[in-house]
Amino acid sequence: MPTKNLFRKPFDEGTKTKLTLFEKYLLEWLPVFLSPNKIIWPEINIFDFFAGEGFDCIGTKGSPILILDNIKKYESLIRSKNLKVNVYFNEFTKTAYDTLVENLIPFEKEDYIKIHHYNEDFQLVFKRLYPQIKASNTANLIFLDQNGIKQINEDVFLKLITANTTDFLFFISSSLFTRFSEHEAFTKHVSINKNDLLNKNYYNIHRTIFNYYKSLIPFSKSYYLAPFSIKKNSNIYGLIFGTHHTLGIEKFLNQSWKLDKIRGEANFDIDNDNHTIGQVDLFSNKVLGPKKTEAFESDLRALIINKTLKSNYQVYEYGLTNGFLPKHTNVILKNLKTEKIIKNDYVSLNGDIHKIKDIDKQTLITI
Numbered sequence: 001m002p003t004k005n006l007f008r009k010p011f012d013e014g015t016k017t018k019l020t021l022f023e024k025y026l027l028e029w030l031p032v033f034l035s036p037n038k039i040i041w042p043e044i045n046i047f048d049f050f051a052g053e054g055f056d057c058i059g060t061k062g063s064p065i066l067i068l069d070n071i072k073k074y075e076s077l078i079r080s081k082n083l084k085v086n087v088y089f090n091e092f093t094k095t096a097y098d099t100l101v102e103n104l105i106p107f108e109k110e111d112y113i114k115i116h117h118y119n120e121d122f123q124l125v126f127k128r129l130y131p132q133i134k135a136s137n138t139a140n141l142i143f144l145d146q147n148g149i150k151q152i153n154e155d156v157f158l159k160l161i162t163a164n165t166t167d168f169l170f171f172i173s174s175s176l177f178t179r180f181s182e183h184e185a186f187t188k189h190v191s192i193n194k195n196d197l198l199n200k201n202y203y204n205i206h207r208t209i210f211n212y213y214k215s216l217i218p219f220s221k222s223y224y225l226a227p228f229s230i231k232k233n234s235n236i237y238g239l240i241f242g243t244h245h246t247l248g249i250e251k252f253l254n255q256s257w258k259l260d261k262i263r264g265e266a267n268f269d270i271d272n273d274n275h276t277i278g279q280v281d282l283f284s285n286k287v288l289g290p291k292k293t294e295a296f297e298s299d300l301r302a303l304i305i306n307k308t309l310k311s312n313y314q315v316y317e318y319g320l321t322n323g324f325l326p327k328h329t330n331v332i333l334k335n336l337k338t339e340k341i342i343k344n345d346y347v348s349l350n351g352d353i354h355k356i357k358d359i360d361k362q363t364l365i366t367i
């Protein structure tokens with residue numbers, strides 16, 4: 001079956017949301033690795049494994065051009081520190097690859113960026129480049145903008161989360177799992193329980209897929225993932241972001257909350273909140289907020305009160321793993337202090353909270 005050419009029409013709003021989130025994260029990621037005074041990672045790699053042509057038919061920039069344009073902003077820093085910046089593009093469709101190569105020509109004169117490009121199947125290139133991703137002297141950002149669902153299988157996902165200093169963002173057509181969940185061609189790639197899909201609200205399908213990937217993380221491993229659901233017509237797609245670092249997830253969530261100011265997680269009303277926000281709860285007399293925030297507040301309060309979460313750092317991590325930023329979590333901590341449930345001086349999550357992983361640097365919460 002010939003592949004549908006995605007570049008013969010302008011990118012739609014869903015695609016633009018995806019690329020905006022990718023670019024915003026890229027903009028946060030680059031200075032973390034390019035600007036420190038002490039060089040920890042002499043080699044910085046960006047991988048775009050499903051690169052496309054570079055532009056849509058009306059000249060909107062696709063991921064390859066966004067990557068290169070943003071690296072160019074750091075030219076003087078890269079030169080002055082003598083850093084090695086590699087960008088790896090892969091595109092399977094020959095015609096799209098040929099167009100991509102043409103679109104890369106203007107960047108070839110930038111001698112501080114080393115561009116590599118391949119016209120191969122993702123699985124082969126990923127396997128071959130994986131030793132570079134795994135190498136201890138590299139910092140990597142990996143964008144996996146697949147069509148459909150099948151490329152990020154368990155093996156690829158486990159490889160991604162075991163590479164050090166590697167953040168990734170992958171796209172997945174989540175609602176295909178419901179439509180084709182009985183179709184072997186799809187289900188053989190990932191072991192998701194069909195009942196998990198059928199019992200869920202359709203709008204939540206990307207969250208279900210996200211939870212499936214989350215369940216693959218070994219229990220002993222500290223790793224952070226975040227979803228972002230994207231609705232295009234009646235289909236639900238989504239992004240899944242992964243990182244080893246609290247600062248990485250904080251930066252990603254920061255961008256997600258800029259796009260979705262109500263719950264930081266979707267380009268549509270995923271929780272059907274519009275009907276309830278602002279209403280007064282008959283029992284508590286409280287003005288209701290978004291369902292996600294209400295549930296987070298109630299869970300976080302219970303976990304602090306029953307002393308499951310004992311320090312400011314644990315509360316910070318709990319917030320991040322549930323998609324909330326320190327500024328959201330701080331409101332709840334402040335309320336607990338006002339209610340005299342938290343007894344010590346105001347326990348807050350400040351801008352340096354990610355630096356205090358060591359238990360002896362954390363503030364213990366007194367209940």
Ligand SMILES: C[S@@+](CC[C@H](N)C(=O)[O-])C[C@H]1O[C@@H](n2cnc3c(N)ncnc32)[C@H](O)[C@@H]1O
Nearest residue numbers: 050051052062063091092093120121122145147
């Ligand atoms: C959604 S598009 C990527 C768009 C691109 N990120 C952009 O911003 O313009 C997915 C691309 O993956 C390519 N592709 C499909 N199967 C592939 C495979 N097995 N390996 C690598 N690329 C593949 C398609 O030809 C298509 O150009």
